[in-house]
Amino acid sequence: MFFENPRGYIVFDCDGTLVSSKEAVISAVAEVMSIILQRDVSIEEARKKYGPDMVYTANQFGLDPVGSEIQRNKLMSTWKEVTSKQSNDYKLFAGMKKLILDLLNQEFQLYVWTARDRRSTLRILDDQDVLQHFLELRCLDDTTPKPHPQGLIEMLEDAPKDKIMLIGDSFSDTQGAKSFGVKSIGALWESGITKDGFGEHTADYWATHPSECLEIILNNINK
Structure with missing residues (x-):
């Protein structure tokens, strides 16, 4: 969905933020x-x-997909395969669909920024009937x-930074947001996700349920 003059710009991570997918x-x-x-x-490993x-995960297995194009291509192709x-084991978190629709009703432009590949991201979001709500996506292979x-x-180079917020469940999300110069909400609704897991890359705000995000956004996006 496109708004000519959006109230703001909200970027969602996918796994652990939009959808429950850890296992x-x-x-x-x-x-x-x-x-x-x-x-x-x-x-277990x-x-x-x-x-x-x-x-990060590849590094833990002794791989370097950033430094090696061969490893990166092999990782990408194998992951896609x-x-x-996989069967559709991915579900929107409770309250997420309402948050998405509430943000659209307030004329916020929505985006997805994910470490997942594009093909599976599109399939998951389409299966959950929310793909059409996002203007743009940037995925692992993009x-x-x-x-x-x-x-x-x-996605957002020309948008005013004070009108952008990112919602994500890991330090790679909050670190990326800080590098880009925008504020973030740390999503703590996936099982096992804690503030401590973000380390030094702490979020600007925290939410334990998607329903808490709208108020944070409305209170911090310039009108």
Whole structure:
């Protein structure tokens, strides 16, 4: 949905913010790493090494997808292959659809910035009947991965920074927001996500449920 003069610009992370997906992602990580490393990677090992984005997770397995184009391409292609076979284990968090619709009613322009590949992101958001609400997406295979803010720059370079807020559940989200010069809401509604997990890249605001975000946004986006 496009607004000619939006009230503001809200960027959502996907996994752990829009949709509950942790166990499905960990399962995919185990399968992907088993293929790439040519050894059995258990769910337990994948859970232990799983992190806020694919680059971090790959690093925990001794891979360097940023420094090696060969590794990056192999990781991308394998991830797409594995996730394309997964059943629809992804669901919007309770209250998320209402938040999206409330923001649209207030004429906020909505975006997605995710460490997930584009194909599976589009499928998940379409399955949950929210894809049409987002003006643009930047995914793992579209741009420089998080926490580098390139995806934010590509979508929102010309938008006033004081009218942009990002909602995400990891330090790669808040680090990217700070690098871009915008405020963030730390999403704490996924199981196991805590403020401590953000480390030094603390969010500007915190929310334990999607229903808390609208008030934060309305109180901090210049009218």
